[in-house]
Amino acid sequence: MKFSYKLLKQLVPQIKNQNELVDKLTMHAFEIDSVKGDTIDIKLPPNRYSDAGSHIGIAREIAAISNYKLKTKNYGQKEKNKKKSYFNVKIQDKNLCPRYTAQYFENIKISASPKWIQDVLKTCGLRPINNVVDIMNYVMLETGQPLHAFDYDKLYAKGGKQPTIIIRKANKGEKIISLDGEKYNLDPDVLVISDEKEVLAIAGIKGGKIAEVDKNTKRIIVESANFDPVNIYKTSKKLLLSTDASLRFSRNLSPELAILGLNRAGQLLIEIAKASSGAVIDVYPKKQSKKIVKFDTERFRKFIGLGLDFKTFKNYFESLGFIVKVPADQLTNSPINQFFVEVSLFRVDIETFEDLAEEIVRLYGYGKLKSVPPYAFLKPSGFEDQIVLKNKIRKILTGIGLSEIYNYSFISDKEGELDFGFAKNKLIELENPISSQFKYLRPNLEIGLVKNISDNSRFFNEVHIFEIGKIFSAGGGPADGGEIGKVFSAKGGSAYGGQAGKETLALGMILSDKNQETFFKLKGIISALFKKIGLVNYSFTESEANVLLIKSGNKFLGSIRKKYDSPKKQISSAEINLDELLVLIEGEHEFRPLPKFPSVMRDISIAVLESAKVGNIIEEIQEANMKYIEDVDLIDEYDLTKSNSSADKGVSYTFRIIFQAPDRTLTDQEVDKEMEKIISILKNKFRASLR
Amino acid sequence: MEFDLNKIKKSAQEAIEELASPEKLEEIKIKFLGRKSELTELLRSLKDLSIEERRKLGPKLQELKKELERSFDKRLKDLRISHSTLRERIDVTKPGHKITSGHIHPLSKIEEEIEQIFLSMNFSVVEGPEVEDEYHNFDALNIPKDHPAREMWDTFWLRQNEIKNQKSKIKNPEKLLLRTHTSPMQIRYMEKNNPPFQIIVPGRVFRYEATDASHEINFYQVEGLMVGKDMSLANFKFVVEEFFKKFFGSQKIEFRFRPSYFPFVEPGVEVDIKLGKSGKWLEVMGAGMVHRKVFDAVGYNPNDVTGFAFGLGLERLAMIKYKIPDIRLFYSGDLRFIKQF
Structure with missing residues (x-):
């Protein structure tokens, strides 16, 4: 998210320079993506949009980190007498709209906004349009609260009465033309803002053309509301419509921001657009409750490995705008080791003790934290059998002269359609392949290894390579769901033609030689490999022409095949199922007495x-x-x-x-x-x- | 007589000098010192001389004989030595034979190095499946559906055909995907094991993103997880610092720990290192204290146990260690690359 250094400096005048800001944020708050001129691009985590997705928020952070003063502005409007509201607000779906604040303004003179507003907008990547729209955007950047302005005179007023803003779900078949002139088909999952006739905006995402503010606009309604993040997220995905507002709302904003944004917008409209205002309307059906979290200094010491005193904790919490409350029975304790923290309502991310602990340790600085060796429960550690086997195979095969390759786990549509000895309906396809080059999950390692041969033959006369990796195919049994591991299928019975998928650890080998026989070399390598890893009970059986099956009892372990045979070049490949192999390995064999008599x-x-x-x-x-x-x-x-x-x-x-x-x-x-x-x-x- | 002696001596010495083979030398020796040689004849004729002459000549003859014998023996010895070495001597400056030995892929090498270091710190090494379900890859790790946090992991989904004629049809069938990180093994391991334990999980992971010199659609991660009673962030710092110090060996190494966000840890940190005098901070690890919601998901009591988790990229460490500029080389299958390791 982009921020203006100038505006931050205005809010916290003690900031020395950009470098100081960048360093402190990096080490105590957020990663900085880039700094370009006045623009500081901050990588804001999704759970911090509510409190820190604004210049005030970042200013609050830097003030807390450095113990600087935050130059807060008084956003309260001076309410003169009792004002008329000029419109009604009706929230039909309280779950999807926990708060709706709005205000009527008249005598608007549409013109360009002042330079200082335009500068901030440009620094943050927004295009200035006119004073009303720019104030909406500026207030969003400053406070973190998205706002929207409707042209009051374009609203439908039933029977000449004052109009009603309705927050409701869209009806089936309803449509909206957005401010950009795009048409969107709506359905009952989409929350909209409407008057008594038609849809004015997709709630929290985008305004419509109907009530657009234009150069002739005189009277407006400013909306500063709060919407359910999940609904906004889903709607934005479904309509393929992502806006600054939808990005923020889907990351869960505090309803407390709404009134802050409205008041600030009112201030600027009166000051800049010379507007006069109606009464503030604030419908807040789901009031955010106070959040109080218990804090235990001893638990903190154990959890973080750092001991601090009560006063230090208190200072850190208060610098973040939290209120520390010491229960009566603790007041007599010295030191105080248990107390309550009332968290700022903007901090939607803080719910637990651990969340508070993070605030302390990041402000304190991870760098200052001492490294302490853990008390560990000593028990024999080791590798899973499968890893031991893989490492063994690597060492044996490289000892025999084969080199190890890592190929992609994907094959192309063309490779999938070629006959590699497997049925096409056994292939596992990606729902969202990155390109046709990587459309299916690889059903074997051979496809990749064959490609490696041709890629390398320009440079090497002999290419002896192997790969150990997972291969995938349908046919792991009935797809009754639930289990992932060697067999995968999801709960609810999704499958591949009624079958589960299978993930298998395989070993692929391929030998390519000029003027030299490769099949029997490979067969010999496999025999040597089996002997060294301790596989005793296996047999080779001829199946089709130039293919030898490797079996153990009736278990199929793999195959060796002659791929290519010309006077110039000979290629043979083999593929072995390591999952099956692992079960059959007998481990350590006993010593056999040396023969006592000559043979x-x-x-x-x-x-x-x-x-x-x-x-x-x-x-x-x-x-x-x-x-x-x-x-x-x-x-x-x-x-x-x-x-x-x-x-x-x-x-x-x-x-x-x-x-x-x-x-x-x-x-x-x-x-x-x-x-x-x-x-x-x-x-x-x-x-x-x-x- | 005097003259004869000098002549014999001279011609014998000349003959010795000229000789090249031990066989020839034997012949010459017989010629000069044999029974029929001039010297032997002279010695034999001594008895015919007067006592006075005998006394005068005898010792001279004896001396000459001994001298010649010595010369012959010495020469013979020299010849034998030079002759045999000439025949058996090899040109040790010729190049050695080309022994074809295979090469282990650099990622396998790095993976094993990492595993050995953690093994030495009493960690066990386990692996997990590459195809995962949504629950283990996301939900159980506190990355709920329809939450923008999921966008931190661009995901490959598997195409699944729904079974039609099934009565017990679940409304929202769970979807399968290629794991976007090794973290689902945190869940799988904790579902089956009780603390305390310490494990690492190496494995291939997948991201739906455009490839470039530092991004691949498949790559390797190593996940770490240590859970027990009173496991602390300070303990985490110790373990990873020990790891990196061992991994980069003799190089001077500096650490930087800074805040970060992953839904399955709280607090979350990022680890940067600086090697030698390069002066550049390199991001090498994401980590943090295991989130209580993760413990909830696996049925641990978050008030009883704490733990830390970390994840590092294998390619990234290999690229730093071997100064490899492009991640795509690892998956190129190019033996000119592999054979350097």
Whole structure:
């Protein structure tokens, strides 16, 4: 919010210069956005518009901080005799309009406003229009109370009687043309100001064209009212209409400001526009009650960690315009450690002891507060399992040569529509995407990683990267609502085609190499990773072409897929569900005794048809004797169709088989017998021929 | 005879000098000192000389023999040393092999550093969901619906289809969103745990705003929460000062605490730091004493417990620490950036 330094200086003449003002406000009250010439832009928190959204308010702050004198003005109008009111006010909805003050003025001479008013308006970013409108705006800047002026002669007077201002909800189908000439369709949620015929203004937001003050205006009604903040906020959002008035009213102003604003406006109208006034009308159905908060100095000492004496507290509170009341039973106490504080009615933000404590400590200065080590309840601290796993994976994968990437959590509409192996109706869409580039929540990490490959391939021949992050999809089960965590759906059953959404922690990996095989490298990396993190029970199963599924029992852990295969470049990627993985990790494994007897190694070369799967062959060999066969590995392969002999068909594989018995050295005869068994199995199952 | 001796000596020494390999030296040694060598012949012929001549010549011959043997041995030793080192010596000035090792993302690094510091102060590390409901992200944190305070957090909302054929239809179904801060974990943690405790919550958060060098639509925060009996603002000051001192290590650091506003704390403060002699205050943390309405929301008695909460931006700290000028680099996926860490 913009403020005029000149006006602040008038209100608190002791302010030395702009720097002093800016420093003191920064350290004791509000953050300063910028200072430009006479304009000081203050970042006012939404709960301080009532008391500090005005030059008087900021002046009060700086006076309290520095113990300076606030040059208050007497805003009271001298009521001469009994005046006529000239109009009636009727509040139909007291909840939405807790107070309505207004006053009639006549003999107005519309002209330009004086320079000092225009200067303040310009400094604060407002455009001068004429003396009446400018006074309304100036008073808002000075007191914080938005005002509005209606042209009295444009109001409907039923049967020539004096007009009635009605504060009511709009009727269905009612419309208003605003001062800017915009048309707004109203509905019964919108509070309006009307006469007995039509809508004059959208209450607390914007005036209408009908009763606009123009150059011929002679008689006016000035409105200085208070409206319900939530209703103003909602209406402003709904009509997409935000004004200085709506910004202030929606941040909850004190009804006490209304009369202050009206009186100040009256003063200036009489002084500047040479007007004469009617009686003040003040309809105040929901009078703001006194706010008294108990304060305990000992509690303050514990809460803030600062001990102050009663006199200091009293001085700080009084500097803010609060009244300190010491109960009778405390008066004899020395020191006084419990008392009551009657809070200024402008301070709508203060309700509790903590609110008062903040006032004290900020005026005292956070910088002067001593740092004190806490007494903490000592208990073993640590990381959640999931974080431990993530950190472990990071270390293992970077050790193997992969680098970590962070991608956006969003994918574009185009990426969402491409087939990445998931159905489009499983995508979670944003209601308000920032652009079509970021339309859906990412359903996997692969989409981002694939993009990283192409972005990086200009600079690197090999790109080996991974990402750990959350992925999102619909299908977490029925959307019966309530729970957020791994499965999300909101109370009241909002969902994605009747299903809840699912948030999953995933690990994505992708390898891109020039002239080098990547799929089996990645498969090897995953095996090594699983071994190191302690996942024992898992299997690889082929699904569609070039895709390997990783499972544990019937749980699906992830997949490895060959993405791209050309003589120049090979890309393979994998994605693993870490939520599932975490449950399966067995943790510390026990030591296995070192073998006491030597193992026996045999190689076997066979020719099989191309359709035979190496994975199956290894499995069969292993199962031939679970007791003695320690390991089976593929050590060589050769495509027989490439050989000179046209009789050769299929592929030749060489396997290395390690035999080991725990209790003795296996004899050659025993191993020969096992090899024969294996050969016959391979012949039967794979029509293998020995080579 | 004298002449012969000098000649032998000279030619032997010349031969020794010229030799390059130990094998050749053996041959020459045999030639000059072997059984058939001139010197041996001379020694052998001593017995034919008179006693007087023998006495005169004998010691000279013996001396020459010893001298030559010494020369040969020394030369042999030198040759062996230089020969073997020549063959085995490597050019240690050649460049080392390029070892491909991966790089951890700078945000992961910073996150772990932060976690370790807080762990050392007995804080535990927990995480929460990225998709949140309105209640945990806003309402429970004293940011009510239709209150302008919500505008402090520009929010991404999820598109939700309402289930139609449902009888128990709630009038205002709660909306789902991407959490705008890690603060909802304050609520989630307190709903399930009792004080005293101290935790930090690192995690990704989202803001609906235009990106530029210092703003991103997703970024990381670390939330801190310490709740117990008589926890004070002075305690908060101690904890964050300790944290930042450790985090920035040997650099000189100054602190500035000033008032701020967040609906879920009271009092609310902002922490600025100044590093080294840079002379610029950097905003690094929003914090405050947990608001009693937040304790109310999780069923704690606000008259029994107090606590402080704080939030810091991971990118911001990484940018300060590594002097990174643009937040968007973290999400660029550019390995030329990642590989520097």
